[in-house]
Amino acid sequence: MKSKLMIAAAVAALAGAALTLYRHQPPTAPLATTAAAVPAVQPELQALLANYRKIIVLLADEKTLSDSERKAANQVGQSLFHENLERLARLQPLLAQTQALPPAQRDAADDALLSYIESAPGLYDADRLAFREVLLALQKLAAADQTLPAIKLHKRVSEDLAALEDIEKQYDKEISDIFARFEARAITPKREKWDDYIAHLRKLYSLEQIMKDYGVIMPYPQPQAAAAPANKEIFGNALPPKTVVLTFDDGPHGTYTEEIAAILKQYNVPGVFFEVGQNVGRYKDESKRLIDAGHAVGNHSYSHALLSKQSGDKLYGEIANADSALKAADARRSPLFRFPYGAHNAEGLAILSQLGLRSVMWNVDSMDWADPVPSSIANRVLSTLDKEKRGIILFHDIHDRSVKALPMVLDKLIADGYSFAGWDGQDFKVMRGAQPEPEKIAVSTGYANSYAVVIGINDYQKWPKLQYAVQDAKAIRETLVNRFGFDSERVFTLSNGEATRNNILAVFHDKLADARLKKDDRIFVFFAGHGATRQLSSGRNLGYIIPADSDPQQVSVDAIPMTDLQNIAESLNAKHVLFVMDACYSGLGLTRGGGSNAFLRDNARRIGRQMLTAGGADQMVADGGPGGHSVFTWTLLQALNGKADLNGDGLITATELAAYVAPAVSSVSQQTPAFGSLPGSEGGEFVFQLPAEAEFLNAQSTQLGADAIALNSKLDSGRSQQTDGNTVVIKNLQGGEQKIAAPQPVDASARQLAQRANDKGLQLYKEKQYAAAEAAFTEALKYRPDFGLAANNLGFVYYKQEKYAEAARWFENTIQIDASRAIAYLNLADARQKLNDSDKAKKAYASFLELAPNHPSAGYAREQLKK
Known part of the structure; x- marks a missing residue:
């Protein structure tokens, strides 16, 4: 009560x-x-x-x-x-x-x-x-x-x-x-x-x-590590693998400190500057600018004396006087201390404890104080990190050579996937600016090179013409290259009249042979066109794919039997081969390989030869899907866009692909897609690795049309109705039934879970499922509160629902997380404009133009400023 x-x-x-x-x-x-x-x-x-x-x-x-x-x-x-x-x-x-x-x-x-x-x-x-x-x-x-x-x-x-x-x-x-x-x-x-x-x-x-x-999402609780004693020294070898801290000693300098800060801003990474007290008095504005930019500023003694040889008032004064100078320059100075030369005694550590400071050592020395050659400095840092795998790097912001060496180091570390940690007030943690702009991934897990054969035939010489096949093949090629990082020169494409029997076989026998396939390569084969089934005298059915020059009366002579493709698949020196056939026929052999708990490790050792077909004999391929696609290929494209990642691990196996596509297609058409392993398979799985989505939603972000959204809704609904838990029943390649269970979810870091939730939100946004997209972006921010991408995207979902005040709050949150993100200023300006707050809107438009003067929306922003 x-x-x-x-x-x-x-x-x-x-x-x-x-x-x-x-x-x-x-x-x-x-x-x-x-x-x-x-x-x-x-x-x-x-x-x-x-x-x-x-x-x-x-x-x-x-x-x-x-x-x-x-x-x-x-x-x-x-x-x-x-x-x-x-x-x-x-x-x-x-x-x-x-x-x-x-x-x-x-x-x-x-x-x-x-x-x-x-x-x-x-x-x-x-x-x-x-x-x-x-x-x-x-x-x-x-x-x-x-x-x-x-x-x-x-x-x-x-x-x-x-x-x-x-x-x-x-x-x-x-x-x-x-x-x-x-x-x-x-x-x-x-x-x-x-x-x-x-x-x-x-x-x-x-x-x-x-x-x-109102712009607040409470994060999921994180396990708390035991707090280190205030006077315990911090060492680089305690950092997580592939994590570095960039530190700069002896400044501030009238020229080079500012240049170092500009480089860090360009690469969007944090730094820690250990400043000498007597220099702070001369350049105190520099200290403030560093802190304003998000860097930490720590104590490096007052005169850079060898403190291990000092004691009493003199030792205390070197530490305390420098701390007073730093506080006078900016009260936000960090409670970090670096002993000059790394030399200290027990009394010095006791003084740090008394003053609430912590000693920070290093384990990667650039030697930029001695080495005059920038490339030599960079190579020394990188070679040391190659052995250490993590570390606190010692640079000095008082040398021109350090300024020149820094970009060389950052380029290599970012390319190698290193994270950059900054001081958060209590410990060194990976900061938001650590990740470079995402790039297309080159290969999936465990693959060396990726090849594809993509065939689409509309204009048959003697068979009925088709409407969808060439468009389907083009979309699959674009997905392989742009989404999954296949090298365009290794994607062999045949369309219409090019796709004769001889040319199709030549791709497999000649081009793939000339490529000198390696045992860790993969091959994806897509065919969109007519298929046929012929009953042999033995009573067994034999399936064929129909080239552009085939005669319906001579199928056994000038079509390509599936047994030939099976033989080709077995002969190819590649780890995994997946055939996806947007044609209907039957008559394929089937072997099934068992699953494994240690999937990625075992999958790398097992050969895989798999096939997914659009339907069985005497079934018509359903045309009329969105964008001029067949229903089967449209569903396949949605699956590859992320819907087939049934366990949320960022990977789509061929089995997951079939488990999504087959029941979805059969729920909206008369087709019954089939899936299985071909002879010669050892249970290996073809794997697609989903790229991390990096789209900051804005007014130019595309969404699906009404017909696509309607079909996707039917596909998802139909699939769910045919799914018993995580298990689905689909046809095998011999026409029988098989049960397929989705793999179990795998353990993942908070960062990975946040990225997956954001990716899911983008899928839902494109289908205009705003409530579900809002929930997905919210989930991403619970896992990772500093995820600027998800914060912006949540704001834009609010914007699309005409909740402009809420949208503005989240765009402002995005800017607080990452002040260099131009598109968030544009989104904020549009939201402010909707709220009739023209002054704040114009300020945001101006900030957008300052950061991105050549952006495609720059002309629009300039027009808004004129109003």
């Missing part, structure tokens, strides 16, 4: 504070009396109530929250509270306008307003407390008018205020199951239980959604 009373008291306090501030608003000059202003009262009242309810939801859950969650909830509650203060200020002149209307309009407007407060359906007693300030303002306006209608209005409002006092008293005392009735007034108190009211509000709002709308 005590918690209920505390919440009620908090609600009353909020209302009282709002009233106090409201009463101190300056008098408003009379406005023109127009009926047009009257309708604006109702939306403001509804918004006032919504914010009031959200504050209660935040307060109701307060005791169940952690300290960090409580702090965030309070911040959001304050935002809601101040929004209502601004709303009350806007309501005052609107109410004054209402009272200045002609009598009939005024009386109708007053009655509508009070009827809503007194008896609107769905309002609880506690809801009406939100309108007390509105009633007081209306009472004051009525008191200033001595006409009979005004006197009646004053009486009605006074009775409503008295009823509100009764309501508040009921929530200020112990709540009973049965209440005595009071004399009826315009507002009849129902005196609901407070728990009922809270339960009602929780149906309307969730604490998580309220906080998210």
Whole structure:
């Protein structure tokens, strides 16, 4: 009961504070009396109530929250509270306008307003407390008018205020199951239980959604490492693998420190600058600029003396005086210390502990203080890291050669996938700017080179012409090259008249043979065209693919039997081969390989020869999919876009591909796709590695058309109906049935989980599933609160739903995470424009142009600045 009373008291306090501030608003000059202003009262009242309810939801859950969650909830509650203060200020002149209307309009407007407060359906007693300030303002306006209608209005409002006092008293005392009735007034108190009211509000709002709308997502709890003692030294070999800290000693320097900082900004990586106290006095503005840029500034003694040979006041002064100089330059200095030359004694460490400083050593010495050759400095750092695999790197920002060597080091480290850690106030952690712009991946896990044969035939000489095949082949080629990093010179494409029997066989026998395939290569084969089935005298069916020059009367002579493709597949010196045939036939042999718990390791050793076909004998390939594709290839493209990653590990195996495509296609067509392993397979799986999506959503981001969205919805729905848990039943290559189970989810880091959630959000956004996309981007930010990509994308989902204030908050969050991200400024400007905040919009457009003057949207931004 005590918690209920505390919440009620908090609600009353909020209302009282709002009233106090409201009463101190300056008098408003009379406005023109127009009926047009009257309708604006109702939306403001509804918004006032919504914010009031959200504050209660935040307060109701307060005791169940952690300290960090409580702090965030309070911040959001304050935002809601101040929004209502601004709303009350806007309501005052609107109410004054209402009272200045002609009598009939005024009386109708007053009655509508009070009827809503007194008896609107769905309002609880506690809801009406939100309108007390509105009633007081209306009472004051009525008191200033001595006409009979005004006197009646004053009486009605006074009775409503008295009823509100009764309501508040009921929530200020112990709540009973049965209440005595009071004399009826315009507002009849129902005196609901407070728990009922809270339960009602929780149906309307969730604490998580309220906080998210105001730019706050609470991250998933992370395991906390034991805190190191304040005086424990930090060493580079304690960092995670492939992680480095860039440190720069002996500055600040009048020229080179600024140049080093510019390079770090260009590469978007953090640094730690250990500064000499006597230099700080000369260049204190430089220290402030470094901190403003997100770098850490630490103590490197006052005069760069050899502190291991000093003691007493002199030793203390070297450390303390430098710290005072750093604090004078900028109080945000970091509590980090580096002993000159790395030399110290026990007394020096004790002084650091006394002053709250920590010693930071290094394990990778660039020797830039001695080596005059930049390339030699870079090679020394890189070779040392090749052995150490991680480390704190020692540079000096007082040498020109250090400036020249730094980009060489950064280029190589970024290419090798290193992360860059910065000081977060307590420890060195990987910072947001550590990742380079994503590049196309070259190969999937365990592959050396990737080859493909892509064939599409529409214009048959003697068979019926097709509409979809060439377009399908073109889309598959683009997906292989642009999404999965296949070298375009290793993707052999044949279209229409090029795809004769001789040319098709020549690709396999000659071009792939000339490529000198290695045992760790992979080959993807796609065929879109006619297929046929011929029954042999033995009764066995034999499937064929039909080249462009084939004669329907001579199938056994000038078509290509699947047995030939099987033989070719077995003869190719490649680890994995996958045939995907957008044609219908039967008559293929099948062998199945077993699964493995250690999939990636075992898969690298097993040969794989697999095939996925669009359907069986006597089935027509369904045309008429979106974009001029067949239904089968359209579904295949959606699968490769990420939908076939059934266990969320960032990999799509051939089995997962079949498990998604086969039931989805059969649910919307008469086709029954088949899948299996060909003779010679040892159970290996062809694997696609999904690239990490890096699209910052904006006004130019593409979305699927209505026909594509409708078909995808049918595909997903149909597949789910044919799936029993993670198991699906599909045809094998012999026409029988087989069960396929999706692999189990694998363990992943928070960063990987965040990326996968973001990628899922992009899929959903393209299909205009905004609520689901919002949930996916939210999930990404729970795993990784500093994920600027997901923050921007969440903001844009809000923008597409016309929730512009919420969108603006998340674009602002994106900029706080990564101030160099130009597109976030453009998105923020558009959101501000929608909110009619032209000054802030223009400021954001200007920032966008400053960062990206040659962006495709630069012309649009310049036009907005002219308005």
